[in-house]
Amino acid sequence: MPELPEVETVRMGLAPALEGHTFTHVETRRGDLRVPFPRDFAKRLHGRRVERLWRRAKYLLAELDGRETLVIHLGMTGRMAVYAGGVDRKLGQYVYDAAPAEAGRGKHDHVVFETDAPARVVFTDHRRFGLMTLLDSDAIEQDKLFKGLGIEPLSKDFDASYLCRVLKGKKTPIKSALLDQRVIAGVGNIYACEALFRAAISPKRLAAKVPSPAVAALVKAIKSVLKDAIRAGGSSLRDYRKADGDLGHFQHHFAVYDREGEPCARKGCKGAVKRITQAGRSTFYCPKCQT
DNA sequence: CTTGGGTCCTGTGCGC
DNA sequence: TGCGCACAGGACCCAA
Numbered sequence: 001m002p003e004l005p006e007v008e009t010v011r012m013g014l015a016p017a018l019e020g021h022t023f024t025h026v027e028t029r030r031g032d033l034r035v036p037f038p039r040d041f042a043k044r045l046h047g048r049r050v051e052r053l054w055r056r057a058k059y060l061l062a063e064l065d066g067r068e069t070l071v072i073h074l075g076m077t078g079r080m081a082v083y084a085g086g087v088d089r090k091l092g093q094y095v096y097d098a099a100p101a102e103a104g105r106g107k108h109d110h111v112v113f114e115t116d117a118p119a120r121v122v123f124t125d126h127r128r129f130g131l132m133t134l135l136d137s138d139a140i141e142q143d144k145l146f147k148g149l150g151i152e153p154l155s156k157d158f159d160a161s162y163l164c165r166v167l168k169g170k171k172t173p174i175k176s177a178l179l180d181q182r183v184i185a186g187v188g189n190i191y192a193c194e195a196l197f198r199a200a201i202s203p204k205r206l207a208a209k210v211p212s213p214a215v216a217a218l219v220k221a222i223k224s225v226l227k228d229a230i231r232a233g234g235s236s237l238r239d240y241r242k243a244d245g246d247l248g249h250f251q252h253h254f255a256v257y258d259r260e261g262e263p264c265a266r267k268g269c270k271g272a273v274k275r276i277t278q279a280g281r282s283t284f285y286c287p288k289c290q291t
Numbered sequence: 292c293t294t295g296g297g298t299c300c301t302g303t304g305c306g307c
Numbered sequence: 308t309g310c311g312c313a314c315a316g317g318a319c320c321c322a323a
Contacts, residue, residue, distance in 0.1 A: 073318090305314100
């Protein structure tokens with residue numbers, strides 16, 4: 001679900017509640033996500049300050065004081081929601097003005113973080129494909145979760161020559177190559193489809209056979225679609241919400257994703273969006289203008 | 292090494 | 308209204 005733009009949007013929404021703040025209480029409400037939490041996970045977070053909240057690929061990383069980093073992956077359906085308020089001086093307790101007492105008590109609310117902001121941050125993930133762990137801050141890039149990751153697509157180093165180099169010799173369709181996190185980190189199914197549409201490249205074309213002018217166009221398309229999506233707060237299909245609970249709205253700007261049978265968005269094109277399956281994932285494209 | 296398929300999990304929407 | 312099946316934003320693991 002959450003691809004780079006969604007994770008980046010969540011990061012921006014969480015930052016005010018987390019950066020510079022200390023976890024006053026952390027609670028895991030069941031023992032495992034897809035993978036079990038590390039030993040003493042909640043206890044190790046208690047009293048720790050978040051120095052910096054950053055993102056690598058589709059991972060959210062909260063760098064803590066001491067030398068550990070809280071690593072979060074939202075999987076397909078993971079959400080991070082902030083409930084923040086002020087302090088009710090009369091009652092002498094936190095006021096979560098958006099959060100009734102039961103916030104964080106839902107069936108699929110798996111982790112509840114309380115901070116001194118004060119804020120309550122709740123991780124919800126009904127499919128439990130998400131992941132949370134703690135890593136040594138100095139060894140993030142060496143960890144198996146991060147070691148093979150490719151380039152950040154919004155970085156300056158991501159350019160046509162990089163993409164040509166990594167696509168060379170790839171026998172897989174270009175669409176599948178874009179989903180490979182070792183090639184580009186952070187692109188998922190939606191933005192792979194949308195970028196290929198913008199670059200007018202057929203998803204079925206073999207990666208190594210995309211001509212270099214088209215690769216250059218693809219680089220531009222990937223950057224532009226990711227930036228547009230971030231500006232729109234990401235794409236909300238089913239589960240995704242921004243940290244403040246609002247919906248993203250980039251789904252209203254999809255040219256092809258989830259639009260099977262609808263007319264192609266390109267002016268003058270009489271084609272219709274087609275859905276095919278590649279490597280087990282749905283691909284949407286316009287067979288008329290993507291060649 | 293690369294590539295494709297199955298799998299983890301729960302929920303939703305569709306056809307019958 | 309109910310039942311079964313297909314499908315969903317990801318990515319690991321393993322076999323070919």
